[in-house]
Each structure stands twice: as structure tokens, then as C-alpha cells.
Amino acid sequence: MKALIVCICILSFYILGCNSNHPxxxxxxxxxxxxxxxxxxxxxxxxxxxxxATNYEVERxxxxxxxxxxxxxxKEFxxxxWPAQFDQEKMLLSETELGRQISVEQDGKSINLKRTSYSKIK
Structure with missing residues (x-):
């Protein structure tokens, strides 16, 4: 009986450890x-x-x-x-040469570059 409880505890900790707090x-x-x-x-x-893994390319x-x-x-075009690095914890896509930063909203459907908001269409 004790062995069963120990196995269940170990299995529970293993499952909880595999889940990331940051999806x-x-x-x-x-x-x-x-x-x-x-x-x-x-x-x-x-x-x-x-x-x-954390490397992205941004085309504007x-x-x-x-x-x-x-x-x-x-109309003019x-x-x-530019290349950018994504910081998962800060939800920030950063380009180092000119210091551009794109913040990602939690819903994943919009981003912000400076004070401009963009909506995801695809």
C-alpha cells in the first residue's frame, strides 16, 4: 500500500514538473x-x-x-x-540594430510596434 502511494506521488510530481508555467x-x-x-x-x-527556437524574421x-x-x-510602397529575438517571459520581440521592440498581447491576436497596434489576420 505504501509503495502504491509513493508511486502515485512520484508520478504526480513528474507530471506537474513537465508542465511549463509559460506556455x-x-x-x-x-x-x-x-x-x-x-x-x-x-x-x-x-x-x-x-x-x-527564439529567432524570428520580421518583414514590414x-x-x-x-x-x-x-x-x-x-500609392507608394x-x-x-530585420532579424529579431523573442523573449517568452516578457512577451517581447526585439531587434537590436535599431532597437525596435514588438510587444505581443496575451491573446496572441494583436501586437504593438511603438504605439501602433496591429491585428493578426493569418
Whole structure:
């Protein structure tokens, strides 16, 4: 009887030890933001791809239209890529060269770059 209780205790501790307090988040995906002011309209897309355990690549694609004297100009595009490291505990994706940081919301459906919020679409 004692052996059975000891086995159950050992098994319970083993199962509890295998569970992580920090569930692994997959932040890969496509995130979008649209913003508008009296001077421009911008469509921003962040594509986050996992390369290794904590290594990611972020591709930012921006399309924007300037507004001059009430007229909307033709669309212009910019694109850039950068590597980033993900900190699981802080829920932060960091790029070191320019110091960009992307915070990940707990729901995993939105992220923030500076003060701009992006929603996950894919």
C-alpha cells in the first residue's frame, strides 16, 4: 500500500514538473494596421516568420498615399526586413540594430510596434 502511494506521488510530481508555467506562444503570422490623417493614408503589414527556437524574421511592408490640397496622390510602397529575438517571459520581440521592440498581447491576436497596434489576420 505504501509503495502504491509513493508511486502515485512520484508520478504526480513528474507530471506537474513537465508542465511549463509559460506556455509556448507561436507569434508567427501576418499582422495589419491601417491609419489615416489629413496628410496621408497608410496600410502597414508585418509578416513574422519563425527561423529557430527564439529567432524570428520580421518583414514590414508599407503602402501609403499622400494627401495634398484635398487630393489623394498615387500609392507608394516601402519594404524592409530585420532579424529579431523573442523573449517568452516578457512577451517581447526585439531587434537590436535599431532597437525596435514588438510587444505581443496575451491573446496572441494583436501586437504593438511603438504605439501602433496591429491585428493578426493569418
Amino acid at each position: 509556448e506562444h507561436d507569434i508567427s503570422g501576418v499582422y495589419v494596421n491601417k491609419s489615416q490623417s489629413e496628410y496621408s493614408i497608410a496600410f502597414d503589414t508585418l509578416i513574422i516568420s519563425k527561423k529557430a 511592408k508599407t503602402g501609403f498615399q499622400k494627401i495634398r490640397n484635398g487630393s489623394t496622390m498615387s 516601402q519594404s524592409e526586413k
